[in-house]
Amino acid sequence: MFAQKLSRSFFNRPTLRVARDLLGKFLVRKIGRKVIIAMITETEAYCGPNDLASHASRGRTARTEVMFGPPGHAYVYLIYGMYHCLNVVTEREGCPAAVLIRSCELKQQPNSKFPAYRIGRQLTNSRQFPNSKFQFRNLKPITYNLKPNSSGPGKLCRHLQVDRSLNKEDLIISRRLWFEDRGVQIKPGQIKRVPRVGVDYAGKYKNKLWRLVLKLV
DNA sequence: GATAAGATCATCT
DNA sequence: GATGATCTTATCA
Numbered sequence A: 001m002f003a004q005k006l007s008r009s010f011f012n013r014p015t016l017r018v019a020r021d022l023l024g025k026f027l028v029r030k031i032g033r034k035v036i037i038a039m040i041t042e043t044e045a046y047c048g049p050n051d052l053a054s055h056a057s058r059g060r061t062a063r064t065e066v067m068f069g070p071p072g073h074a075y076v077y078l079i080y081g082m083y084h085c086l087n088v089v090t091e092r093e094g095c096p097a098a099v100l101i102r103s104c105e106l107k108q109q110p111n112s113k114f115p116a117y118r119i120g121r122q123l124t125n126s127r128q129f130p131n132s133k134f135q136f137r138n139l140k141p142i143t144y145n146l147k148p149n150s151s152g153p154g155k156l157c158r159h160l161q162v163d164r165s166l167n168k169e170d171l172i173i174s175r176r177l178w179f180e181d182r183g184v185q186i187k188p189g190q191i192k193r194v195p196r197v198g199v200d201y202a203g204k205y206k207n208k209l210w211r212l213v214l215k216l217v
Numbered sequence B: 001g002a003t004a005a006g007a008t009c010a011t012c013t
Numbered sequence C: 001g002a003t004g005a006t007c008t009t010a011t012c013a
Helices: A015-022 A153-160
Strands: A026-031 A034-046 A074-079 A083-089 A098-107 A177-181 A191-194 A211-214
Touching: A015 A034, A015 A098, A034 A153, A083 A153, A098 A153
Parallel strands: none
Antiparallel strands: A026 A034, A026 A177, A034 A098, A034 A211, A074 A083, A083 A098, A191 A211
């Protein structure tokens, strides 16, 4: 099967373009011998130091340091004390910007005896993670009938077991987490542009249509 | 179906 | 000491 790892130059571009081009690409998470392959269906762009919704607009701190670095690195932070959010750093070194991965559609692992499943419309069957210490708090075995893409980045990270141990990971060379192009073609008409979530404090930036949603067909 | 409240902590003031 | 790129559960209608 065609699968091309995304290179550093893919992320070394304007953030909004990276956010758009990430739709239909795949996030690959490897945990031991287990591989989770998830097609990206929703992203948000955080465009540089002037974007008041971006953590980097408050300046360079220990937390935001990685956003100022070279593109292609992971920025993972804790939100509301209980959830993690996964971002990938974009643009040239020195220009703090990132794309938040909000939602994915999960694909069946090759040769898996388990059914294909999704995040966004259905929650996964917890049998996918038989050897994991990971706690599936409050998860029923299958099928929450959620609205498309209502899942959110917190739940995504829980399923992919992404936490702060992956902060600053170089996703171009990492063997734990990376991006792939698997030949899925996205037409412009499949992409919906809406305001970002939870950024009411961001002044004139709060209404920017920098949240990109892939319409599932 | 809609809305509200509660959980819980790194980060910044 | 206040806050938030969230999600679940409870309590309404």
